[in-house]
Amino acid sequence: xGKVTGFLEIERKDRGYAKPAERLTHYREFTIPMxxxxxxxxxxxxxxxxxxxxxxxxxxxxxxxxxxNLVYEGDWKNxxxxxxSTNNFPEFTGRICxxxxxxxxxxxxxxxxxxxxxxxxxIVDRGWQEGWISPQLPKSKxxxxxxxxxxxxxxxxxxxxxxxxxxxVTLFEKNDRMGGLLRYGIPDFKMEKHLIxxxxxxxxxxxxxxxxxxxxxxxxxxxxxxxxxDAIVMAGGAExxxxxxxxGYELPGVRLxxxxxxxxxxxxxxxxxxxxxxxxxxxxxxxxxxxxxGGDTGSDCVGTxxxxxxxxxxxxxxxxxxxxxxxxxxxxxxxxxxxRTSTSHEEGCERDWSILTKRVIGSNGxxxxxxxxxxEWVDGQMREIPGSEFTLKxxxxxxxxxxxxxxxxxxxxxxxxxxxxxxxxxxxxKDYSTSVESIFACGDMRRGxxxxxxxxxxxxxxxxxxxxxxxxxxxxxx
Numbered sequence: 001x002g003k004v005t006g007f008l009e010i011e012r013k014d015r016g017y018a019k020p021a022e023r024l025t026h027y028r029e030f031t032i033p034m035x036x037x038x039x040x041x042x043x044x045x046x047x048x049x050x051x052x053x054x055x056x057x058x059x060x061x062x063x064x065x066x067x068x069n070l071v072y073e074g075d076w077k078n079x080x081x082x083x084x085s086t087n088n089f090p091e092f093t094g095r096i097c098x099x100x101x102x103x104x105x106x107x108x109x110x111x112x113x114x115x116x117x118x119x120x121x122x123i124v125d126r127g128w129q130e131g132w133i134s135p136q137l138p139k140s141k142x143x144x145x146x147x148x149x150x151x152x153x154x155x156x157x158x159x160x161x162x163x164x165x166x167x168x169v170t171l172f173e174k175n176d177r178m179g180g181l182l183r184y185g186i187p188d189f190k191m192e193k194h195l196i197x198x199x200x201x202x203x204x205x206x207x208x209x210x211x212x213x214x215x216x217x218x219x220x221x222x223x224x225x226x227x228x229x230d231a232i233v234m235a236g237g238a239e240x241x242x243x244x245x246x247x248g249y250e251l252p253g254v255r256l257x258x259x260x261x262x263x264x265x266x267x268x269x270x271x272x273x274x275x276x277x278x279x280x281x282x283x284x285x286x287x288x289x290x291x292x293x294g295g296d297t298g299s300d301c302v303g304t305x306x307x308x309x310x311x312x313x314x315x316x317x318x319x320x321x322x323x324x325x326x327x328x329x330x331x332x333x334x335x336x337x338x339x340r341t342s343t344s345h346e347e348g349c350e351r352d353w354s355i356l357t358k359r360v361i362g363s364n365g366x367x368x369x370x371x372x373x374x375x376e377w378v379d380g381q382m383r384e385i386p387g388s389e390f391t392l393k394x395x396x397x398x399x400x401x402x403x404x405x406x407x408x409x410x411x412x413x414x415x416x417x418x419x420x421x422x423x424x425x426x427x428x429x430k431d432y433s434t435s436v437e438s439i440f441a442c443g444d445m446r447r448g449x450x451x452x453x454x455x456x457x458x459x460x461x462x463x464x465x466x467x468x469x470x471x472x473x474x475x476x477x478x
Contacts, residue, residue, distance in 0.1 A: 002072040006044030012112040013042060020347045024307055027188040027268050029095070030343075039122050042115045043071035049106045053333035054116060057104025060087045060457045064101060064116055071119055080127040083120060085477065088157045088456060089199060091128070092182060094121025095191045097453045098296075098340075104333035111325075128198070135205035138166035144470045147172060147229040149216045149411060152180025153452045154443025155235035156199065157459030158466075161476055163206045165467045170229070171208055174215035177269070180237055182452065184262040187300050189307070193269065217410025231438045231466050234425055235459065236411060238444035242401040244292065248360025253367030255282050257297050257400035264304050284310040288393045290370050291315040292357060293400030296342075301398045303344030314350040314392060320377055321353035356384065360397065370394045403449040415439055424448050432462040433469070440466055 003009075016032040017023070023030035034042070046068035054064045063082055070079035083090050094117055105113035127133045144167045148159045151173040159171045177183055179196045204210060214220055225232050241256050248254070259282060266276035273281060284305035291298045291305075294317030305313050326336030345351065354375050361369035374388035405423035406412055412425065418435035420426040425434060425441040432440045442462035443455040460477070467474040 002069050003044040004048050006041075006072075007047040007107055007114075010041050010045050012045065012107075012115060013038060014115045015118045017343060023189065024347055027264070027307060029189060029192050031095075033122060033125070034118060039119060040072055040074070043068040043119055045107065046072075046114050047106060053104040053106065054101040054114075057333055057335075058101040059451065059453045060093075060460070062086050062101065062120070064114075067123060068114065068116075068119060071123065076123060076126050077130075077132055079123050080132055083123050087453075088160055088460065089153065090120050090124040091195050091199075092153065092191065093453045093456070094118075094124060095195075096186060097451065100335050100453075103335055106333075109328055109332055133202070135202050136164050137206060138164055140166055141168070142166040142471060144168070144230045145170070145228070146231045146233060146466060146470075147216075147225045148233040148235055149225075150180060150234070150236035150443070150445065151178040151210075152235065152237050152443060152455060153182055154237075154445075154455035154459035154462070155180065155233070156203070157456045158233050158235055158442060158463045159208050159459075160203050160206065161460055161463030162466060163203065163208045165463070165471075165474070165476055167467070167470065169208045170211055171203075172211045172214050172216050172220070174213070174218075176213050176275075178210055178212060184265050185258055185297070185300075186265075187261060187304055188265060188268045189303060190300070193265070215410065217412070217414050222411065222414035226438070230470055231440065232415070233462060233466060234412070234415065234417070234434070234439065234441040234445050235443045235462075236406055236445045238403040238405050238424070238449045239407045240404050240423075241399065242404050244357065244399050244401065246357055246359055248362055248367075251360055251362045251367050252280075252365060253362065253395060254360055254397045254399065257291070257293070257301050257398045260284075260398055261297070261300055261304060264308075282396075284308040284313075284396055286311055287395035289313045290392055290394040290397045291400055292397065293317065293402065294319065294351075294353070295400065295402065297402070298398070298400035299342040299344045301400055302349045303342075303347060305398075306344070306347050306349075311395075312350070312393075313348060314352070315345075316351075316355040316357075316372070316392075317353045318356055318375070318382070319353065356382070358389070360394075361391065367394055367397060370397060403444075405448060406445045417441070422448055429458070429461065430465075431469070432458070432465045438469070440469075 018030040067079040067082045099117040101116045102113040107113045148155045149172045159169045163169045263277045285308050289305045289310045291301045322339045324339050326338040356375045359371040370392045374385045375382050418426040427441040442458040464476040
């Protein structure tokens with residue numbers, strides 16, 4: 001490394017944020033980037049590890065120490081080239097990845113990991129500012145064609161890699177804009193959508209045909225894709241939400257989190273209310289909001305509700321409250337279970353754990369409250385605590401309890417592929433092939449609900465498998 005004593009001399013420092021009172025007035029990103037000298041210092045903290053566990057902690061296996069060293073030396077262009085060698089879209093992961101690489105960092109043993117995520121984001125942002133990122137055209141065309149269905153991070157990564165290998169690629173998206181979960185599931189204050197748009201421009205220049213408002217299995221049949229393409233990639237994501245079937249769940253004030261987030265993202269994109277909310281406007285303005293589910297989607301509902309002017313926001317979770325600090329002796333370098341407080345939580349939110357919902361209270365079609373009971377977990381088994389029943393005031397309840405798998409109607413049914421025991425499309429991570437020849441699957445549709453960074457990895461690896469299937473050999477990276 002360029003400065004082998006850097007970790008001893010320089011303290012960890014990360015990006016800052018605009019104050020909550022200011023950032024709650026808009027839906028833009030509010031991260032405050034670090035200046036170049038500070039980034040250089042943080043890159044210098046990357047120590048000369050015997051085994052850099054950040055490599056395996058990162059799902060796309062970023063060569064983190066190498067580009068940290070290049071940033072320390074001021075060689076940003078080569079740092080960008082190295083970063084792109086393993087990750088098609090580091091501006092996405094540099095904003096919304098939970099950074100398992102930092103949890104695996106050797107310096108995290110002392111709770112002061114290298115600020116890998118911030119450095120990654122700075123490298124790619126610098127690349128766009130300097131004009132270093134341009135289309136990568138294939139040396140020649142193969143004459144083979146591939147249909148990639150689903151334009152989330154897995155589909156985008158897969159399509160881009162296949163186009164760079166020389167195949168004719170068509171990327172299908174059922175919504176009116178490309179991006180999948182990135183576009184409509186992640187709030188703009190975490191990742192603005194112009195970041196997706198400029199990648200799509202790059203991909204079109206590389207030869208990817210973009211087909212929006214085209215739902216495979218509905219407006220286009222799988223049979224027609226099989227007749228017109230040499231291979232099909234299923235990259236549609238895990239869209240079936242986990243249900244909450246308790247008395248009163250059918251009231252109109254109980255809504256899916258993703259519907260709420262999608263509406264606001266469409267408004268931010270300039271859509272009128274008819275296009276943004278075809279099934280009716282969901283508004284948290286002036287309301288007491290309950291978010292059921294303690295994950296990232298729930299956190300996004302908290303941030304969006306506060307920006308809409310909710311009277312109060314409460315987030316509840318059925319699992320116990322995690323410890324504030326992980327037991328490093330037991331968990332490092334693996335991903336630890338510990339309490340995570342997001343920027344949305346810091347903007348205003350009551351949080352509670354070990355809560356089981358029992359009944360939605362309402363009258364005249366309106367939600368008025370949520371009956372709950374506290375639970376305890378003994379030997380992995382949940383049991384209600386007698387006498388712990390209570391009621392939360394609520395006007396609007398969001399279900400953010402995760403997703404159980406892909407939608408099977410239409411596209412999946414028509415492929416006739418085998419499903420695994422969890423309800424996902426059955427395919428391994430060696431060749432990503434399904435039970436039907438020439439049909440492949442990757443991302444959340446194959447692995448279940450997961451991270452954007454895992455989707456990018458699977459899209460890249462699936463592209464390699466498809467290229468090998470079509471050509472008998474491949475030069476795409478594994």
